[in-house]
Amino acid sequence: MPAPSRYQYFLLLRQQVSGHPRLLEYDFSRTYYYVRVDLRRRNLQTPRSATLCASNVGEPASPTHFKSVMHNHPNSVLITGASTGIGAACALRLAARGIAVFAGVRNAADGAALQARNAALITPVLIDVTDAASIAAAVETVTLRTGTHGLGGLVNNAGIAVGGPLEVLPLSELRRQFDVNVFGALAVTQACLPLLRTARGRIVNMGSIAGRVALPFIAPYSMSKSALKAMTHALRLELDAWGINVSLVEPGAIATPIWKKSTTDADALQATLRHDALSLYTEHLECIRRVIAEAEQHAIAADTVARAVEHALTAARPKTQYLVGTDAKVRAAIAAVLPQFLQDSLHRWFLKFPRRH
Numbered sequence: 001m002p003a004p005s006r007y008q009y010f011l012l013l014r015q016q017v018s019g020h021p022r023l024l025e026y027d028f029s030r031t032y033y034y035v036r037v038d039l040r041r042r043n044l045q046t047p048r049s050a051t052l053c054a055s056n057v058g059e060p061a062s063p064t065h066f067k068s069v070m071h072n073h074p075n076s077v078l079i080t081g082a083s084t085g086i087g088a089a090c091a092l093r094l095a096a097r098g099i100a101v102f103a104g105v106r107n108a109a110d111g112a113a114l115q116a117r118n119a120a121l122i123t124p125v126l127i128d129v130t131d132a133a134s135i136a137a138a139v140e141t142v143t144l145r146t147g148t149h150g151l152g153g154l155v156n157n158a159g160i161a162v163g164g165p166l167e168v169l170p171l172s173e174l175r176r177q178f179d180v181n182v183f184g185a186l187a188v189t190q191a192c193l194p195l196l197r198t199a200r201g202r203i204v205n206m207g208s209i210a211g212r213v214a215l216p217f218i219a220p221y222s223m224s225k226s227a228l229k230a231m232t233h234a235l236r237l238e239l240d241a242w243g244i245n246v247s248l249v250e251p252g253a254i255a256t257p258i259w260k261k262s263t264t265d266a267d268a269l270q271a272t273l274r275h276d277a278l279s280l281y282t283e284h285l286e287c288i289r290r291v292i293a294e295a296e297q298h299a300i301a302a303d304t305v306a307r308a309v310e311h312a313l314t315a316a317r318p319k320t321q322y323l324v325g326t327d328a329k330v331r332a333a334i335a336a337v338l339p340q341f342l343q344d345s346l347h348r349w350f351l352k353f354p355r356r357h
Helices: 006-015 086-094 109-116 131-149 169-201 218-239 260-272 277-295 303-315 326-337 341-350
Strands: 020-026 033-038 049-055 076-079 102-106 122-126 152-154 203-205 244-251 321-324
Touching: 033 321, 049 076, 076 086, 076 109, 076 131, 086 102, 086 109, 086 303, 102 109, 109 122, 131 169, 152 169, 152 303, 169 203, 169 218, 203 218, 203 303, 218 244, 244 303, 244 326, 277 341, 303 321, 321 326, 326 341
Parallel strands: 076 102, 076 152, 102 122, 152 203, 203 244, 244 321
Antiparallel strands: 020 033, 033 049
């Protein structure tokens, strides 16, 4: 007897389900063929989402053939840096979709304010991504809440922006930048992976267009986002065997408090520095402040980024990278086609840097 066609596989699996299949996904690298189905809510005795697989196409699917795989609708998601901005927007959007959100915050007041906007589905979790004990306590809370279901998604959003001339920047500030944006994201991921593997969940790392195209005087931030990008690509391949998708979101200018806070912190840092070379950069730093202020005026809403995160967590085929915002797409396109010396000239013109001495 000839082997069944792909369409016959589909018909066989469809016969086993009293619902309407929305997605057929063949995995030809394995023996099994999976079909993901969304059962109508009128079937009260069945879960909202179910997954089945048949190992022998010539036989009816039986309960022993059922196998749990990642649903397109994760049951729960942990988001770090959810106090404001992109993190808060992600929490609200995912909760509106019916997903239980563990909103990682650094103080209880921020958590309470966010929870007040959706008390049923948002649970604040105190977490400092640079503190191992804090991470362990947060993951323990998530584990107790999710039980045997595991964690459907992790959004590594916590981040800071350190700026200033590299010539005078204290290395302690550079370490602080990486501790939060890179090592913190990895530490949380490591702690959550057992839960993510149980649910066959997904990971979304919050990068930046600055990780592709570095600008002067915010080099520490660009360096950290470039490292996060490399980590994301490597992690995606390392976790592929367990079906854990890892995506990178790279926004451009977004209306969040991070840049205003970073500018304030940079000014405070420079006020404490006693370095002869700092005065050499006065004009350059003024140019950067002007550009940041202009970018804030044209920044897009954080919910635009949240939509990309939602797609990465729930789509049947999530992208590996998401460029968000016109400015991010333009900068990425320029970086792809122009040689570096022309990009440097363009940046000098755009930033209106003083001429060479």
